[in-house]
Amino acid sequence: MxxxxxxxxxxxxxxxxxxxxxxxxxxxxxxxxxxxxxxxxxxxxxxxxxxQVEGLGSNLLLVVPGRIDVGSAPALSPLTLDDVDAVSRVVGDPDRVAVTVASGATVRAGARSDFSTVQGVLETTPAVFTRELARGRYLTGSDVDTSRRVAVLGASVARALFPDRDPVGQQVTVSGVRFRVIGVFAPLGQSLGVDRDDEVHVPVTAAQRLYGTQRIDGIAVKAPDRERIDELGGRIVAELTRRHPGTEFSAVTQEQILGxxxxxxxxxxxxxxxxxxxxxxxxxxxxxxxxxxxxxxxxxxxxxxxxxxxxxxxxxxxxxxxxxxxxxxxxxxxxxxxxxxxxxxxxxxxxxxxxxxxxxxxxxxxxxxxxxxxxxxxxxxxxxxxxxxxxxxx
Amino acid sequence: MTAPAIEAVDVSRTYQLDGVSVPALRGVSLTVAPGDYVALVGPSGSGKSTLMHLLGGLDRPTGGRLAIGGREVGSLSPGELAALRNETIGFVFQAFHLLPRTSAVDNVALPLVYRGVGARQRRERAAAMLGRVGLGHRLDHRPNQLSGGEQQRVAIARALVTDPTVLLADEPTGNLDSVTGAAVLELLERLNAESGVALVMVTHDHEVAARARRRIAMRDGVVVADSADERHDPPVSAGTGRPDTLVPAPSAESRSASGSGPGHPSGGTGGAAGATGRRAGEGPAGDAPAVPADEEAVP
Structure with a gap:
């Protein structure tokens, strides 16, 4: 048939x-x-x-204490701003180095409040990560140096606290400390399950004072080029290990995170x-x-x-x-x-x-x-x- | 003399039912010549259906030698046997066995499908064959749109569309009224005469059997009379040729005489062996209602 x-x-x-x-x-x-x-x-x-990982910026190197691996718990950071200076020297360009010390906090404005992630950062953040402002301005070097109590609000924070007003120039209170709003981020959406419009950026020095700590959680470096990114990471880790004997550090690239x-x-x-x-x-x-x-x-x-x-x-x-x-x-x-x-x-x-x-x-x-x-x-x-x-x- | 269409020598068929061997055929020898017109008669369980299946290559003997179209059946694989059936045998069944939901022409063309004939040629040949059986105007009717007689004509056309050498008809008029049955019988006889296809017909009907040129009577798995033998050797059974008389009285020699051909007063109902054979035959060959086995053969 x-x-x-x-x-x-x-x-x-x-x-x-x-x-x-x-x-x-x-x-x-x-x-x-x-x-x-x-x-x-x-x-x-x-x-x-x-x-989203790629949207963080290109050629990023994230330096954190401990090992980045599936299933490993985050370690308590021994890093301080002195380490950031050391990393900057290794990199050779302080503008390519960003830091963060983050904590969840309730941000208030008048009768309104919003629980958000308050991040202490350097003025370099928009250059290292890809962040755009919708209004106002970002932090400056002098804001950081003088621990000025100024804040840049994420889009959803701004919307929650100031639904009917321009937030720039307004006051917000974080843990009882007043900050002046100098800028608002353009909306970013979620990244890795985190609402990135829920961030509030303040000078890292002000954040450390706010939280009563000297530590920083992590350092991000924007490598000059993709080819030398692993080598640069190695040098940074070596420098940090020298400064903190007995502590492990990791420098991970976006590719590794993606992996x-x-x-x-x-x-x-x-x-x-x-x-x-x-x-x-x-x-x-x-x-x-x-x-x-x-x-x-x-x-x-x-x-x-x-x-x-x-x-x-x-x-x-x-x-x-x-x-x-x-x-x-x-x-x-x-x-x-x-x-x-x-x-x-x-x-x-x-x-x-x-x-x-x-x-x-x-x-x-x-x-x-x-x-x-x-x-x-x-x-x-x-x-x-x-x-x-x-x-x-x- | 042309080569026989079918040649059986001492053919037997034993079924294994729940571990018990039951013989349905116990040594049958016969030949079907091209163009023959044979009526196969005998009571239910006499083994005529079993013999029919063997002659048609649907089944293989468990003993003896059976050649269809000159080819030894025992040595063929199921696939080769299927091809042999397709080439040499046409079947007509009591229950027609037409595919439902399938037009008359497609039913007739079915054997050609397995021969690998292309669709257009199949339709042409099937339509021509339907014309020969008088159904040229019913090509695209489905079986449920046809009368019983028409359905059997479609089945006959299907059996003959491959130009077989032997047409095996198992009670072809059994499901038809007498008028329709007679017409179908006439058609079979005409085709037998016209195309030279050998016609082997199993029947209970004595009038039908009486029309055949040759009658083979079976009982208890053996051939008890073959009118072809009578012509060669008249004294054996000085009968009239009517099928009734072809069945002799029970004989003690039944087993030794089985299938040994002319010259023996062969009979098959003798004693316990006969009874066993009859009961056994009803299993695999249970094509008839439960009537007393001897009723029709010996009225």
Missing amino acids: RLAEAWRVALDALRANRLRSALTMLGVIIGVASVVILVAIGTGTKQKVEQ VLGDILGILTGVLAAIAGISLLVGGVGVSNIMLVSVRERTREIGLRKAVGARPRDIGVQFLLEAVLLTSIGGLTGMALGVGTALTVAAVSPIPAAVTWWSLALAFGVSAAVGIVFGVVPAQRAGRLDPVVALRSE
Whole structure:
């Protein structure tokens, strides 16, 4: 029998039992759709994270105490502003070095308040990280040197505290200390799960006084070029280790952060896809089941086909194609449903979703393979039926 | 003399049912010549359906030698056997066995599908064949839109569309009223005469059997009479040729005589062995309602 003929026969058989075919496909449809959706969400999240890490600025080197690794706890920082000066000397350009000492604090303005992250920073921050102002000005070197109590508000802080006024020139209170607002950031959105519009930047010296500490949490360096970034990191770490014997420091690049995050998100996406894959497997079992029923129901037809000259292989191929057709059509429908849902989710919710071609190809391939795997047993059973017995069946 | 279309030598078929061997055929020898017109008669469980399945290559003997179209059945794989059926055998069943939801022309074309004939040629040949059975105006009707007689004509067209050498018909008129049945029978006879296809027909109907040029009577898994033998050797069974008389009285020699051909007063109902054979035959060959087995053969 020609293969084209076998496809036609298989399609006819599916048409003859439309409802049953549709219900059988549903298992595959749901399985494929969930694989596509979950992989899309995983991929979308990863892409967004990458964008955000890259959006911090280019050629960034983050220097923190301890090791940056999956599962390691943040260490208490021994770094001080003296270390920052030392790092600046290593880098050779103080404008490329930024610091942060951050703490959550309630910021008040009149009767309104907002819980935000108050960061003590140097005036170099906008040059090192990518930050743009919507209004006013940023901190200056003299603000930092004189511990001036001035603050630059994140977009959402500004909106919360001064919904109807220009915040610039207004007063805010952080832990009972008054600060004058000199600028407002342009909105940035979320980055790595942190609302970056919820930040309030104050001079690092003022923040240290506010918190009663000399420490700083971390140093960020904008390397002059990408090629020498690892070497520069090594020198910075060496200098800091010399200054703080016995303490470990890490200088991580964006690539390294992305690598670590990518690994985590990759595992997460894999787990989600595997769970969705299980439903695809269950769908496959359903196909197998229905094909067995179909073989039994059509035993007489099989007997007749054999009587008029169908070889066991012809019958086997016919039923195998039927199973593959079931899962392939289910797979295509599931793909369409998955893509549609993923795009809708991405459009109407904050959950990012990016449909990738490879996930579609994989989902379709897997669904067709499921048809083959779960169609083989019923097909073999059909092919091996004794024509005499088959013809006599009810 | 042309080569026989089918040649069976001492063919037996034993079924294994729950570990028990039950013989359905116990040594049958016969040849079907090209253009033959044979009626296969015998009571239910006599093994005629089993023999029919063997002659049609649907089943393989467990003993003896069976050649269809000169090819030894025992040495063929299921796939080769299927191809052999496709090339040499046409089947007509009592229950028609047409595919539902499939037009008459597609039903008729079905054997050609497995022969690898292209769609257009299939349709042409199937339509021509339907024309020969008088259904040229019913090409695209589905089985449920056709009468019983028309359905059986479609089945006959399907059996003959491959130009087989042997047409095996299992109770072809069994599901039809007498008028329709007679018309179908006439059609089969006409096709037999016109195209030279050998017609082997299993029947319970004595009137039907009486029309055949040759009658083979079976009982308890053996051939008890073959009118072809009578012509060569008249004294054996001085019968009239009517099928009733082709079944001799029970004989103690039944087993040793089975299938040994002319010259023996062969019979098959003798003793316990016969009873076993009959019961056994009903399992695999249970094509008939539960009537007393001997009723029709010996009225």
